[in-house]
Structure formats: structure tokens, C-alpha cells
Amino acid sequence: MAVIGTGLIGTSVALAASRQGVLVYLSDRNRSTARTAAALGAGLARTPPEQVDLAVLAVPPSQVGTVLAEAQERELALVYTDVASVKAGPERIALSRAPDPSRYIGGHPLAGRERSGPLAARADLFRDRPWALTPSPVTSDAAFNRALELVALCGAVPVVTRSRAHDDAVALTSHVPHLLASLMAARLRDAPAGMSRLAGHGLRDVTRIAGGDSRLWADILQSNAAAVAGVVRRVHADMSRLVDALDRLAGPDGGDRDEGMRIVLELLDRGVAGLAEVPGRRPGDPGGGSAVRVTVPDRPGELPRLLGAIADFGVDSEDAAVDADGTGALTVGFTVRPVAAARIVASLRAGGWEAGRPNGAGPRFTEKVRKGDGIPPEAVSK
Amino acid sequence: MAVIGTGLIGTSVALAASRQGVLVYLSDRNRSTARTAAALGAGLARTPPEQVDLAVLAVPPSQVGTVLAEAQERELALVYTDVASVKAGPERIALSRAPDPSRYIGGHPLAGRERSGPLAARADLFRDRPWALTPSPVTSDAAFNRALELVALCGAVPVVTRSRAHDDAVALTSHVPHLLASLMAARLRDAPAGMSRLAGHGLRDVTRIAGGDSRLWADILQSNAAAVAGVVRRVHADMSRLVDALDRLAGPDGGDRDEGMRIVLELLDRGVAGLAEVPGRRPGDPGGGSAVRVTVPDRPGELPRLLGAIADFGVDSEDAAVDADGTGALTVGFTVRPVAAARIVASLRAGGWEAGRPNGAGPRFTEKVRKGDGIPPEAVSK
Numbered sequence: 001m002a003v004i005g006t007g008l009i010g011t012s013v014a015l016a017a018s019r020q021g022v023l024v025y026l027s028d029r030n031r032s033t034a035r036t037a038a039a040l041g042a043g044l045a046r047t048p049p050e051q052v053d054l055a056v057l058a059v060p061p062s063q064v065g066t067v068l069a070e071a072q073e074r075e076l077a078l079v080y081t082d083v084a085s086v087k088a089g090p091e092r093i094a095l096s097r098a099p100d101p102s103r104y105i106g107g108h109p110l111a112g113r114e115r116s117g118p119l120a121a122r123a124d125l126f127r128d129r130p131w132a133l134t135p136s137p138v139t140s141d142a143a144f145n146r147a148l149e150l151v152a153l154c155g156a157v158p159v160v161t162r163s164r165a166h167d168d169a170v171a172l173t174s175h176v177p178h179l180l181a182s183l184m185a186a187r188l189r190d191a192p193a194g195m196s197r198l199a200g201h202g203l204r205d206v207t208r209i210a211g212g213d214s215r216l217w218a219d220i221l222q223s224n225a226a227a228v229a230g231v232v233r234r235v236h237a238d239m240s241r242l243v244d245a246l247d248r249l250a251g252p253d254g255g256d257r258d259e260g261m262r263i264v265l266e267l268l269d270r271g272v273a274g275l276a277e278v279p280g281r282r283p284g285d286p287g288g289g290s291a292v293r294v295t296v297p298d299r300p301g302e303l304p305r306l307l308g309a310i311a312d313f314g315v316d317s318e319d320a321a322v323d324a325d326g327t328g329a330l331t332v333g334f335t336v337r338p339v340a341a342a343r344i345v346a347s348l349r350a351g352g353w354e355a356g357r358p359n360g361a362g363p364r365f366t367e368k369v370r371k372g373d374g375i376p377p378e379a380v381s382k
Numbered sequence: 383m384a385v386i387g388t389g390l391i392g393t394s395v396a397l398a399a400s401r402q403g404v405l406v407y408l409s410d411r412n413r414s415t416a417r418t419a420a421a422l423g424a425g426l427a428r429t430p431p432e433q434v435d436l437a438v439l440a441v442p443p444s445q446v447g448t449v450l451a452e453a454q455e456r457e458l459a460l461v462y463t464d465v466a467s468v469k470a471g472p473e474r475i476a477l478s479r480a481p482d483p484s485r486y487i488g489g490h491p492l493a494g495r496e497r498s499g500p501l502a503a504r505a506d507l508f509r510d511r512p513w514a515l516t517p518s519p520v521t522s523d524a525a526f527n528r529a530l531e532l533v534a535l536c537g538a539v540p541v542v543t544r545s546r547a548h549d550d551a552v553a554l555t556s557h558v559p560h561l562l563a564s565l566m567a568a569r570l571r572d573a574p575a576g577m578s579r580l581a582g583h584g585l586r587d588v589t590r591i592a593g594g595d596s597r598l599w600a601d602i603l604q605s606n607a608a609a610v611a612g613v614v615r616r617v618h619a620d621m622s623r624l625v626d627a628l629d630r631l632a633g634p635d636g637g638d639r640d641e642g643m644r645i646v647l648e649l650l651d652r653g654v655a656g657l658a659e660v661p662g663r664r665p666g667d668p669g670g671g672s673a674v675r676v677t678v679p680d681r682p683g684e685l686p687r688l689l690g691a692i693a694d695f696g697v698d699s700e701d702a703a704v705d706a707d708g709t710g711a712l713t714v715g716f717t718v719r720p721v722a723a724a725r726i727v728a729s730l731r732a733g734g735w736e737a738g739r740p741n742g743a744g745p746r747f748t749e750k751v752r753k754g755d756g757i758p759p760e761a762v763s764k
Contacts, residue, residue: 032706039685182653214650225631249607271564303421324414
């Protein structure tokens with residue numbers, strides 16, 4: 001295998017492949033970068049003596065087309081892929097200028113770090129991360145399968161998509177988030193002295209990705225400018241409304257303040273709703289399902305004990321809700337996978353808890369279960 | 383101690399204090415919320431039988447003034463503090479309406495979670511986090527010291543500041559980051575299907591804090607509207623330039639594209655520079671200091687071995703830079719605290735490495751050190 005470009009991503013791919021016993025040849029425009037990658041154990045910093053099976057082009061998006069054409073002209077590899085964050089532009093150039101576009105398939109591992117260069121590389125950078133593959137209409141099965149092999153070698157999860165759909169998606173999931181992180185971080189430069197003493201983890205998380213390589217990111221943004229501009233324009237419009245709403249909130253007019261509050265609340269609620277689309281946010285979330293409700297005995301220590309018991313079923317205590325029922329007793333409600341609900345209720349009851357499944361779809365516990373009572377079978381089977 | 387308001391923050395304060403043996407009385411407008419906190423072991427959900435030493439008002443910013451006046455009228459506590467994220471408004475109301483403003487000191491622990499309510503509470507939520515205290519001109523020493531005791535009880539780090547300076551700082555470090563997270567998350571609602579398969583960790587981090595309680599956050603933003611509007615307006619102006627730059631990059635005119643690239647690059651660079659103000663971002667960063675450079679022997683495994691050796695001195699390998707010197711040998715450069723530099727160089731040399739401190743302030747290793755050679759004393763002492 002050959003890796004062209006031994007920055008963070010190229011070196012990480014090479015490290016992952018080398019660890020699996022693949023012979024990797026490394027090159028980089030900057031020779032000391034390639035030698036650093038080699039010294040880290042990522043492969044050999046020299047030209048392959050014969051044609052390799054696969055060449056991975058780990059160069060900025062704007063250079064993929066040129067580097068591909070050049071590598072194909074010297075018959076470097078049987079098949080070619082790349083790891084650039086933008087896919088439509090490189091594909092267009094491959095189709096129009098590469099000697100054999102059927103031997104090329106676009107690729108993009110959705111992994112990175114706020115640091116760059118070979119020293120930041122990690123063999124496990126791609127483990128369990130999505131890796132987009134964007135076959136063009138002429139991509140051969142041989143190229144496709146070789147790329148799938150590379151993704152497996154790196155422990156990543158392949159996601160097949162068209163290049164244009166990929167670019168629209170990452171504009172939203174990666175490029176615009178990066179710009180917002182940069183816009184926020186840029187504001188900190190004229191922060192008052194001592195400001196950083198009053199910063200929480202939120203600021204660190206929001207701004208983290210702004211630390212990427214500016215030149216590489218400018219290249220990415222340029223290569224996906226139209227899609228990124230579309231999303232940024234919509235954020236900009238929302239922000240215009242927000243500035244207006246904040247001015248109303250800061251002003252003296254009560255009616256204006258009410259209207260400002262309405263706009264701000266609506267924006268915040270839209271944000272909360274949008275979070276449902278972010279993967280990996282709530283690993284404990286069973287993803288909707290059947291409601292279960294348990295009565296908490298009125299003795300010290302029972303609520304923590306119950307939360308411990310439901311945690312054994314994979315329910316995060318923060319996904320539970322506590323309510324007082326009609327008699328004033330506290331009840332804990334939570335949601336589990338429908339197939340698991342009956343088993344969980346039975347286990348809780350076996351453990352001495354008053355557990356049941358509320359009738360109907362509402363969030364309230366409409367059926368009072370007393371300790372020792374049997375739960376009506378129809379309640380369990382619903 | 384009395385805690386009024388047993389949401390995430392109030393319950394966490396009560397849990398921390400209870401764990402330290404403090405008797406805590408809990409109350410909340412919503413009785414089942416207070417009883418939930420009590421059932422979690424945060425204290426007793428009842429009215430204190432006599433005046434307590436300290437009352438902690440854990441209510442939204444807009445309610446602090448009213449709740450303080452009401453609590454002081456019934457002589458609930460000797461002294462009072464609050465935990466709201468905005469401080470100037472509550473202080474103004476305390477000074478104008480509370481029966482005895484000298485017994486009140488504003489407080490704000492810089493900790494939180496994207497979840498709310500007592501079930502999300504943690505006794506260690508504040509451990510090692512900053513906790514702002516904002517004494518007013520009339521705050522008594524007794525109130526100040528009692529609040530410092532509470533901060534210590536919670537394992538937090540007190541930061542004393544004026545209420546107006548606090549509010550300007552958190553507009554920048556907390557309130558505007560929250561709004562940007564919400565604006566980004568709101569965009570995901572109209573995302574194309576399958577988009578979430580192509581999301582990296584960056585999106586999750588940028589949007590995480592958007593998951594907070596919308597009503598509480600709307601209250602916070604309203605209470606600090608003028609300061610927040612000032613920062614948002616500047617972000618909005620930067621974003622206007624960004625939209626223009628992206629349009630140029632997407633357009634057909636080469637000169638326009640160059641200008642677009644310049645604007646985008648300048649914004650990204652400003653973001654990188656601003657990150658220096660974010661605390662906790664690079665825990666391994668020694669915070670500037672003396673440069674050290676080590677030659678890497680040209681044998682397999684030496685670079686990882688060297689990175690391991692410098693890690694023992696607290697230097698993250700990612701903070702190191704690799705260069706080729708004039709003879710083609712790889713050298714590793716990094717920065718350490720000035721007081722530690724001589725000791726680290728000596729230790730590395732004792733370990734068989736060719737280590738030295740470059741003369742002058744430049745980043746290059748201008749002095750070639752051969753294995754076994756003594757390092758000139760003036761190089762070590764500089």
C-alpha cells in the first residue's frame with residue numbers, strides 16, 4: 001500500500017495498516033514529515049519498488065484530483081482512494097482528468113483531532129467511526145472492495161453515499177460546526193482580563209474543533225463552498241432574528257420583551273429538538289419504547305436503590321422521571337425497549353418493587369399498584 | 383442550611399453539603415421535586431424549625447430578587463447566597479428591595495450538565511470547578527465567609543469578581559456559546575435523511591450544551607440580554623463577512639476566490655488564536671517557556687522511545703515538533719517550564735539522548751550536540 005501525504009489522517013491510516021501487517025510506503029511533499037511518520041512505525045519513507053495494490057491519497061481536497069492523475073500516470077497502484085473531507089470536486093476531476101477513473105473511489109473517514117501532523121496520529125483514530133465511500137458511476141467493483149478492505153483494516157464502519165449527498169451532509173455536520181466554533185473562539189481574543197477564570201466546560205466543547213489546521217480547513221471550505229454557504233446563510237438568518245430578540249429583551253418595553261422571549265424560547269426549543277439528530281449523544285437512550293413506572297417506598301435510601309436497580313437494565317437514571325401520584329407517593333417512570341418491558345417489570349416485582357406499565361400512551365401512571373398485588377395480565381402485555 | 387429550588391444545581395449543592403454532614407432543608411415550588419431530592423439523600427423536604435446559618439437560592443436569575451426578599455422577611459437564614467448564572471440583576475434587586483442586603487452575596491458555580499432536574503444532580507458536580515462570588519458594596523464579611531465555606535464544602539474554587547464584570551464574562555464564555563450550540567443544533571432539524579451517519583465527534587461537542595432546559599436558559603438570556611446582545615452582534619458581523627467570503631469561493635471569478643480565501647483563512651486563524659484563552663484545553667501544556675531539542679538516532683523505534691521519554695517530563699508528544707537538521711537527522715523540539723529545562727536536558731543526556739537547548743529565541747536547533755559531548759554551560763543556563 002502507498003500513502004501519499006503523511007499528516008494526521010495519512011499517518012493514522014498507515015499506522016493502522018502497518019499494525020495489521022500491511023507493507024506501507026510513505027511519501028509527503030515535506031520529506032521530514034514522511035520520515036517522521038516512518039520513524040513512528042507507520043511504514044517505509046520510500047518509493048515502492050513495484051506497483052502496489054492500493055494508494056491512499058491523504059492530501060487536502062483541492063489537491064486530490066491532481067495527485068490522482070499524477071499517480072495514475074506513473075502507475076503507482078492498482079486502485080486509488082482518498083481521505084479528503086469533500087468528495088464531489090475530487091470525483092469531478094477524477095472523471096475528467098485521471099487516466100482511469102474506474103480505479104478510483106472517493107473516501108472520507110469521519111474522524112479527526114484538533115491537532116494535526118504525524119505526531120498527532122493514532123492507529124486507532126478510525127475505530128468504530130463512520131468512513132464514507134463515494135463510488136462514482138464508473139468506479140469498478142475491484143476498487144470498491146479494496147476500499148472496503150481498507151476501512152475494515154482501520155476498524156471503521158463503511159457508509160456508502162453519493163459524493164454530492166456526502167458534501168451536503170458534511171457541510172451541516174462538520175464544516176459549519178467548525179466555522180461556528182471558530183467564530184466563537186475568535187470572540188475570545190478581545191475578552192476582558194480574567195475572563196478565562198469564568199469559563200465552564202461548555203466553552204471548551206463548543207470551541208474545541210476550532211483548533212484544526214487553518215490552511216487545510218480553508219481548503220476544505222473552499223472545496224465545499226456552495227453547500228457550506230447555504231447552511232451558513234440559514235444560521236445567519238436565525239442569528240439576525242436572535243439579535244433583534246435580544247435587543248427587545250434588553251429594552252424597556254414590556255410587550256417587546258415578551259416578543260423577544262418568545263423568539264429566544266422558540267430558537268432554544270428548536271435546538272433541543274435538533275439534538276435528537278446528533279448520534280452518540282445519549283448512549284444509554286433505549287430509543288423510544290414502552291413506559292414502565294415504579295413506586296418508591298417512603299423510606300430513606302429507596303430512590304437511590306431503585307435507580308441502581310433500573311441501571312442494571314441499562315436505564316440511565318437521568319432518563320427517568322420522578323412524579324408524585326394521587327396519594328402523594330413518589331413514582332419513577334422510564335422507557336425501555338418494547339420487547340424488554342415485560343421482563344423488566346417482572347424482574348423489578350421479583351425484587352420487591354411495585355412496578356407496572358401505565359395503561360395508554362400518556363406519561364402518567366394511571367393504575368395504582370399496591371405491593372403484593374398481581375399486575376393485571378392485560379397491563380403487562382400491552 | 384436551607385436550599386430553595388431543588389433542580390440540578392440546588393440538589394447537587396444539597397448533596398455535597400449533606401455528604402459533609404451538614405443538615406440541609408429542601409424546598410421547591412414543585413413539592414415532588416423537593417421530595418425527589420430528599421429521597422436521593424440531599425436533605426429533608428421540610429421547613430427548618432429555626433433560623434438556619436445559610437440559605438442557598440437555587441432559582442432562575444429572574445426570581446432571585448423576589449425569593450431573597452421573601453426569605454429575609456420570614457428570617458429564614460442568617461446569610462443568603464444564590465447560584466444563578468447572572469449576577470447584576472439579582473444584586474440590583476437585593477440592594478433595592480431585600481430587607482437586609484448586607485446579608486446577601488451573589489454566587490455562581492461554573493458547572494452544569496446538559497440534563498436538568500434533581501435526578502441529574504451529582505454531589506461532585508462542582509469539584510475543582512470555578513465558583514464566582516460577587517460581593518456587593520454592602521455585603522458583610524460574615525456573608526462572604528459563609529459563602530466561601532459553602533464553596534469549599536462543594537470542592538469548588540472561589541473566584542471573586544464584581545457582578546457586572548461577571549455578567550460580561552459569562553456572556554462570552556457561557557451564554558453566547560450556548561446560543562451558537564442552539565443555532566447549530568436547530569439546523570439539524572431539516573437535515574437530509576441519513577445525515578447523522580456522517581457526523582463526527584465535532585458536531586456532538588459543538589451542540590452538546592444546546593440540550594439545557596429552554597425555559598431556564600431563556601430566563602438567563604433575558605437577565606443578561608444587553609451583554610449577550612453585544613457579543614452576538616459581533617459574531618453576527620463576522621458571520622456576514624463569512625457568508626460573503628463563501629459566496630466568493632463558490633463563484634467563478636478567480637480574483638474573488640482569492641479574496642474569499644483570505645477572509646476565511648483570517649477568520650480561522652483568529653479562532654485558533656482565541657483558543658489560547660480557553661482554560662483546560664491542553665492540560666499538558668507547560669504554558670510557554672524554554673525550548674529543548676533532541677536528535678533522533680536513525681534506528682527503528684527511536685522516535686516513539688524518545689516521545690515516551692519526554693512524556694515522563696509531562697510533555698505531550700503532540701506539543702513536540704519534528705524537524706530535519708542540516709545533516710538530514712531528525713530532531714524533536716518542545717517547550718518546557720524554564721526552571722525545569724536544565725534538569726530535563728541533563729536527564730535526557732543521562733539517558734543517552736543528544737539533547738540541548740537551542741541558542742537564542744528561534745525555534746531551530748542551532749547548535750549541534752554530538753553524543754558524549756558536554757553541553758557548554760552557557761547553553762544550559764540561558
